[in-house]
Structure formats: C-alpha cells, structure tokens
Amino acid sequence: MEATERYADVDGYRMRYLRAGDGGPPVLLLHGGLIDAAHLSWGGVIDPLAERCRVFAPDLLGYGDSDSPDVAYSTKRHVAVVESFMDAVGIDRASLVGLSVGGGVALGLALRSPERVDRLVAVASYGLGRELPNGRLTYALSRLPALNRLSIAALRRSRRLTKASLGGIVSDPNALPSEVVDEVYRLVQQPNAGRAYRSWRRHEVGSSGFRTDYRTRLGEVDAPTWFVHGREDEVFPPRWSYRAAERMDAECWLVSDAGHWVPRERPDEFAERLIDFLD
Template sequence: MATVEVDGHDIRYAEAGEGPPLLLLHGGIIDAGPVSWGDVIEPLSERFTVYAPDMLGYGDSDVPDVDYTIDRHVRTMAGFCDELGIESPSVCGLSLGGAVALGLALDTDVEVSHLVPTSCFGLGTELPRGTLSWALSRLPFLNRIAVALFRRSRGFTKASLAGIVHDTDGLSADCVDAVWEYARKPNACVAFRNFRKHEMTRDGYVTNFAPRLGELDVPTLFVHGRHDEVVPVELAERAAPRAPTAELTVLERCAHWPPREQPDRMVELLTEFCVGTDT
C-alpha cells in the first residue's frame, strides 16, 4: 500500500506487478480497493501493473467535506493517474466505479486503452425501488443503524451481503473479513450517504451515461451478473449495442459483485480483453 496526494487530499492505493497498467475502481457503500478487488489483485499482477485505489472518502483515503458526486470521483481519479504518471491504462470499474470509469473515458484527458464497466452504475435513470429508494436516501439514520450492526457482528455483515451476491456461502472468508474490517472504520459510508443525497432525485438518478455511449472510442467490455438486483442486467444489455466497439459478458450464478463472486472468471476476462491470450 502507498499514498499519493491528489488536489490536496491523500489517496491510499495498492500497487502490484509489472506490465501494462490496469486501474481497478471499487464501488460504493462500504468499499475500498482491498474490499472488492482483494481476490484478483495478486493474480492480475502477473500480467499487469495493478493500481487499486481507495477512492476519495473511502477506505483509508482522506474524507474531506466535499460533495461526493460522480464528477468529483472522476476528477480525483484523473488526478491520481496524472500524479503517478499512469499512461494509457485499462480501467475496470465496479458499480459506482463503473460510472467513474466511463467518466474517465468520456470527460478527461486520460487515454483509456480498454474499458471494463462491471455491474455498472450510470446506465439509466430508473431507481431500483422507485420513489422508495429516493425516500430512503433522505433518511441517513437508517444507514447509520445498518453500519452500526455491521460493526457489531461479522455474521450480520455476511448475511447483509446477500443483497449484492447470488450465494453468500460462495464468498471467501477473507472477503467477509475485509468488509467487516472496513465497516468498523470511522468513515464507513460517509461518502456514500453524501453520494446518494446528490445522486438520487424523485425522478431518478442524476448520472446517466447511456445517451453518450456512442461517443466511446475505446474497446469496451461490459460485465454483468445475471442476478444483479442493484443494477439490473437489462441496463447493460441495452448499453452494449450503443457503444461502437462494445461487447457484453453476462455471468451466470452471479449478482452485483463479480470480482468477489467469480474472481477467477474476472481475472480471465480482464487478461483476455486487455492484453490478449497470446501476449
């Protein structure tokens, strides 16, 4: 693990391996580089130089008093690449990180070589539970109660992951331990609660890259779990044909967390797509 300063804030990140650069961007709620990518960093480092940052407000990175919008995360990750001199990276983003990855490719000077939006947020405006989702986003104390329960019980932590995985029994012990560890950090869910406040309206999500997918000029692979209830697979199925050079891989027996549910398959997909099997 190392730290780099971006726009006056410390960003903590893991770096491993040698080879073409691969930037892994985690999701929201209680997440960080080691939480979502813990099973894949080491095997991917055999073919890539892997960078797995804790995005601003998450994990062991700084938690400044700012608005945690997609645009904020995009600018911070662009600065991260600039500060470390990361050139032409492949970028794989999970959920919230998928939208950040799209923003890097569409709205910054980062020359993304390959793009892998995974369980990607930002492909539509529909809230998963309609106005109920919006109403819950306006009741942050409910999230604080949930985080308090996470902190008290590893068993509750594992059970709660049923909301994002197809089979909690298939998760490694290290995975559950990582979530539980990061849930006990003082900043757990602070950035995500702020994100929901800015991202959700009565009419739906603010961020929607779907109308702009035709602007993508980078090879793109959408990866999505068949049983994803957070971001329905139908959004990825509609998105892939809109991007000029996009493909879609749907993972069976998988929900919203492919890097932890099917880490071997994710390593295989990233390696084949970003460097090829004959490299």
C-alpha cells in the same frame, strides 16, 4: 506477485492504493460504493492481472484507508479525483476497470478525457440507466441518511449480520471466503464508514431517478469497451449493461449465478476473461 500498499497526495488529500506488476500496460481498478475498498473488491483479481500488467487499485476518496473529507461525493467529483490520481502516480494513459459506482467513474473519465483511456471495462456499472431499484423508496431513503447510519451501527455489532447483509450484492454469501467477510466487518468499524456513499447517493438520486445517465453519450466513447454484469444483480439491472453493449456494438458477459459483485463471486474466471480482453 503480491501487491504493495502505497499512498499518494491527490489534490491535497492522502489516497491509499495497491500497486502490483512490473511490466506491461497500466490498468486502473476502481471499486464500488457503500462499504468498499480496493483490496476488498479486487483482491481476487490483482495477482493474476499483475502477471501481465502494471496494476493500480486506489481506495476512492472517502473509502477504505484514503482520506475521508467532508465534501460532496458526486460522480463528477470522483471522476476528477481519479484523473488527478493518475497524474500523481505518473499514469498518462491506462485501461480502466470499474465496478458499480467505480464503473460510472470509469465511464465518466472516458468521456471527459478520452486520450487517457486505452480500454474500458464496466462491471455492473452505474451510469447506464435512470430507474431506481426500489422506485420512490430508494429516493426516500436517499433523503434519510440517519437510516444508513443505523444500519451500519447494527453491522458493527455483529459479524453474522454483516455477512447476511452481503446477500444484497452476491447470490450466495456463504460462498464468500471468510477473509472477505472479515474485511467488510473491519471496514464498517471505521468512524466515517458509509459517509462518502451517503453523500454520493444524496447527489445522484433524484425524485425521477438516477441523475447520471451516460446512455446518450456512449457513442462518444473511443476506447474498446467490455461490459460485465451478474444475472442476479439486485442493485443495477443486468439489462443496463446489455443494452449499453448493443448500443456500442461491444461485448457483454452476463454472468450466471452471480449478483452485483462478480470480481469476488467469480474471481478466477473474471480475471482470465479480463486479461484476454486487455490483451
């Protein structure tokens, strides 16, 4: 079932989302940060999921083809905007599936408004640890947004370089479908590409580590939860998901030969397991 592109007015901003599936429970898919959008991270998952569920996949505020206002893009803001998005499209309660930054947003919403979350899936999720991937270097880079702008400017000039850059989030960039690389290359051409992520990083990265850490509150999550993490993830360490699952007595799928982008690296298997969990 092919997804349709729609737009919603959310807190005065225009947000693009993909809608698929006519029956079953609602599922909300939340993508990651840096350069991302709903169709980019979830394009291999939406169709099989829509056979069993009503799927809603928004471009987060500041990403994809949603509005990109000059605001502070903290995790807390994303949580509030996503809840307002649910109101705008008429969802009272849904299962949340969040990847990376989107995983932190899903966790935050499950803690803020537990009555609105049926089931929770956190994929290579933010919010489960404080340690920075490259220590003080990550903090220094978070305070030098010009370097990120220069990196994106370089990617705009070269599809080959754009593809190579994906080696930071997948185990094998050559295994990605060409249309996925093409879409990343299209998104980096956008005038505000990377701005929301730079703002998020400035608010979320402190000198002593990541500022949002839900570990001490995981016991407050009421929804049945499933953690997924690629064993070769270089963005957030797989041990984050494993220890969170242990703390919550939840399931954790550590995916071999996969990095940070499991829904794109293993879309068929991920979709099958996701549907089993939601059922």
